[in-house]
Amino acid sequence: MSIRNLFKIAEDRSQYPPLNSQGKIDVDLTSHKYLKMWHGPQHPGITGNMSLELTLLGDEIMDCETHVGYLHRGFEKLMERRKYIQCFPIVCRITVPEPDYNEYCFAAALEELSGIEIPETAVWIRTLVLEMARLQSYLMWMGGQAGAFGMGVIGQWANYCRDLVLDRFEELTGGRIYHMYIIPGGVRGLLPDGFEGRMEETLKTIEQYMVDIEKVMFNNAVFKKRSVGMGYIDPSWINQFGITGPNARGAGVPRDVRKDYPYLKYPELDFEPVVGKDSDIYTRADVRRRDLLLSIDLIRQILSKMPKSGDFKAPTPNVLHWKVAPGETYIRSECTRGEFGYYMVSDGTEYPRRINVRGPSYTHAVALLEKMIINANLADVAGLMTSLHTYPPEIER
Amino acid sequence: MISRLENIKQLYHIEQVVQQRHDLVLITVPKEYTVAVVTHLRDYEGFKHMVLLTAVDWIEQNKFQLTYILNNPEEKVDVAVRTMIDRDQATMASIHHLWEQAATYQRELREMFGINFPGSPRVDKPFMLEGWDNIPPYRRDFDTKKYSEETYFPRPGRETNDPKEYMKSKMYPDEH
Numbered sequence: 001m002s003i004r005n006l007f008k009i010a011e012d013r014s015q016y017p018p019l020n021s022q023g024k025i026d027v028d029l030t031s032h033k034y035l036k037m038w039h040g041p042q043h044p045g046i047t048g049n050m051s052l053e054l055t056l057l058g059d060e061i062m063d064c065e066t067h068v069g070y071l072h073r074g075f076e077k078l079m080e081r082r083k084y085i086q087c088f089p090i091v092c093r094i095t096v097p098e099p100d101y102n103e104y105c106f107a108a109a110l111e112e113l114s115g116i117e118i119p120e121t122a123v124w125i126r127t128l129v130l131e132m133a134r135l136q137s138y139l140m141w142m143g144g145q146a147g148a149f150g151m152g153v154i155g156q157w158a159n160y161c162r163d164l165v166l167d168r169f170e171e172l173t174g175g176r177i178y179h180m181y182i183i184p185g186g187v188r189g190l191l192p193d194g195f196e197g198r199m200e201e202t203l204k205t206i207e208q209y210m211v212d213i214e215k216v217m218f219n220n221a222v223f224k225k226r227s228v229g230m231g232y233i234d235p236s237w238i239n240q241f242g243i244t245g246p247n248a249r250g251a252g253v254p255r256d257v258r259k260d261y262p263y264l265k266y267p268e269l270d271f272e273p274v275v276g277k278d279s280d281i282y283t284r285a286d287v288r289r290r291d292l293l294l295s296i297d298l299i300r301q302i303l304s305k306m307p308k309s310g311d312f313k314a315p316t317p318n319v320l321h322w323k324v325a326p327g328e329t330y331i332r333s334e335c336t337r338g339e340f341g342y343y344m345v346s347d348g349t350e351y352p353r354r355i356n357v358r359g360p361s362y363t364h365a366v367a368l369l370e371k372m373i374i375n376a377n378l379a380d381v382a383g384l385m386t387s388l389h390t391y392p393p394e395i396e397r
Numbered sequence: 398m399i400s401r402l403e404n405i406k407q408l409y410h411i412e413q414v415v416q417q418r419h420d421l422v423l424i425t426v427p428k429e430y431t432v433a434v435v436t437h438l439r440d441y442e443g444f445k446h447m448v449l450l451t452a453v454d455w456i457e458q459n460k461f462q463l464t465y466i467l468n469n470p471e472e473k474v475d476v477a478v479r480t481m482i483d484r485d486q487a488t489m490a491s492i493h494h495l496w497e498q499a500a501t502y503q504r505e506l507r508e509m510f511g512i513n514f515p516g517s518p519r520v521d522k523p524f525m526l527e528g529w530d531n532i533p534p535y536r537r538d539f540d541t542k543k544y545s546e547e548t549y550f551p552r553p554g555r556e557t558n559d560p561k562e563y564m565k566s567k568m569y570p571d572e573h
Contacts, residue, residue, distance in 0.1 A: 068524065068525055069523075069524065069525035069526065069527065072525045072526070074534065074541070076535065077534060077535055077539075077541060078541070080537075081541065081542075082560065083561070085564075086560055086561075086564065112418070239445040239446050239470075239496075240496060240497055241496070241497045241498055242446060242447055242448075242496060242497075242498045255470065260470075260473050261420065261473060318569075319568075320561070320564060320565055320568065320569070327417070328415075328417065328423055328464075328477065328479075329417055329418070329421065330421060330448070330449075330466055330475060330477065332448075339448070341448060341449070343449060343451060343464065343466065345453050353453060354451070354452075354453040354454070356449060356451040358448060358449045362498070362501065362502075363498040363501070366498070366501045367497045367498040367500070367501055368497075368498075371497070396525045
């Protein structure tokens with residue numbers, strides 16, 4: 001019997017409370033049979049500030065409701081009151097661990113509406129920055145996933161590696177977390193001298209650590225026992241719930257924006273989307289680990305193919321008086337969690353009329369998580385959430 | 398993509414078609430047909446993946462624009478279905494039966510723009526805001542600056558600059 005059949009939630013619910021006409025259970029808290037529990041917003045196992053309102057029967061979850069709003073800063077509204085150039089310090093704050101996808105999508109949407117072509121060198125550097133962002137975000141996730149199952153050391157190794165990537169970011173852009181390096185028309189500068197050599201050293205170090213992490217985490221009996229078969233995503237849910245990224249690829253659906261809707265220099269790079277088969281926590285973790293290694297390979301390819309000099313910024317109008325032609329567009333890119341997109345509407349003035357951010361967590365952390373978590377064990381909630389790789393800030397932009 | 402659009406044109410009245418990119422087409426349809434067009438796109442034209450649902454406030458025309466961006470994963474094309482609804486009686490038919498995540502989008506639109514989607518699950522429950530008694534905050538006539546001046550108080554000794562004037566003085570000092 002395959003793992004998929006073994007761990008599928010049984011159709012037979014005779015041992016569970018009966019469902020009412022809305023497909024939910026009738027919870028009578030005075031019966032002392034059920035317990036309401038808030039998982040978060042302050043909880044080390046939760047990815048960021050969101051909370052789950054759980055209804056428990058014993059230690060099994062009967063019902064779950066996601067609550068967000070603890071981080072709402074109204075980015076989309078703030079951007080409507082600012083000129084396009086003034087939005088750049090805002091967009092990167094939408095997703096903390098990988099701000100570069102925001103910068104790229106915003107810049108690309110602006111350039112499309114204004115009809116600006118960016119120089120070749122800038123396109124290569126943007127591709128490099130996006131892959132570096134992917135690498136460090138996966139490393140941070142690796143620590144979270146291991147930590148959720150009680151392996152603290154992996155988190156220390158992974159975050160050490162992430163810090164090395166942040167060092168490279170610092171010398172390239174001047175900032176460690178928020179870079180504001182991709183600007184309309186191109187990027188802010190060229191690679192510093194000797195960057196390639198130092199990047200190669202960093203990549204080698206990460207590769208060494210990844211060998212250790214594979215041994216210690218992916219061959220760990222406890223991790224395997226708790227993650228194999230847990231958190232199953234049925235391939236039929238992919239379209240129904242809008243699942244993208246590694247969560248979809250773990251179910252064997254090879255959806256990767258880098259391959260399907262080639263942007264920047266991805267058509268010139270040699271890679272295949274990483275897919276898994278069993279669609280459980282373990283498979284998704286393995287997909288992300290292999291995607292991380294793919295990212296290392298892509299950075300090497302980019303550094304060997306890219307021109308090291310040349311124009312890195314196309315001329316743009318005076319940014320303080322820049323009126324963008326009326327129109328609408330949607331730009332997408334592949335971030336570590338799936339499809340990340342910007343929908344931009346311009347009304348011909350100096351201010352954007354509307355900007356909507358499509359974060360993959362919007363679907364993963366609300367509709368999907370609320371379905372997946374039913375009948376899970378309380379102790380597995382943190383691991384399940386981390387395996388969906390959710391970030392609350394992109395839910396409540 | 399063109400043949401897909403022709404199929405819809407034969408069935409429904411489409412007011413406007415804009416080819417934004419080779420893989421992105423924006424169409425405008427009347428409010429009455431919107432859910433039918435979206436359902437047709439999903440069931441017969443292969444647009445199975447709902448990318449997003451959002452609203453744009455065109456306060457000058459007293460209209461809300463709803464945008465449904467749908468994606469065809471096989472042909473790798475997108476279509477944005479746009480519809481204009483009345484701003485004063487902002488009500489729209491729900492699509493929560495088509496995609497599971499649509500209810501979340503509709504809940505956000507209800508809270509942030511005040512657009513009602515009758516029948517959508519938990520649509521009246523607060524999503525991000527708690528105890529909000531003002532007008533829906535993402536409407537254009539909601540003044541964020543006025544709200545923050547009324548709600549919060551400035552820290553003494555803190556300098557504030559008008560962002561536009563400050564940037565101008567830093568970037569183009571000669572213009573002053």
